[in-house]
Amino acid sequence: MYKGSRNHSDCHRPLNFPKVDLALYIMTVTEVGCMGVKPNMNIMDHTTPEGKILTNAWNTVISKPGGPQRVYWGLESVEPSMVWCFFDFDSIEQHRRFAEE
DSSP: OEEEESOOOOTEEEEEEGGGTEEEEEEOEEEEEEEEOOTTOOTTOTTSHHHHHHHHHHHHHHHSTTOOSEEEEEEOSSSTTEEEEEEEESOHHHHHHHHHO
């Protein structure tokens, strides 16, 4: 499975405030999407024309301001004509703003 990333932060990292005995956990919001792939299209090989299109699309999404920090995708093992996509955002608000643009 491909992983595109702008940063290497842990998605469940605690922020500790020892003087007030408080820890805040920041959790990632993940959007899940699924789309069909035409037969005989090798989208997982980034050297093929169709693979380049998909890779470029993901790279564009993660490079846009306010976009997801990470994008993962892969073909379904049971039905390999389906590609599942996972987009990690820092918050629901960030996801909402990005979706509106």
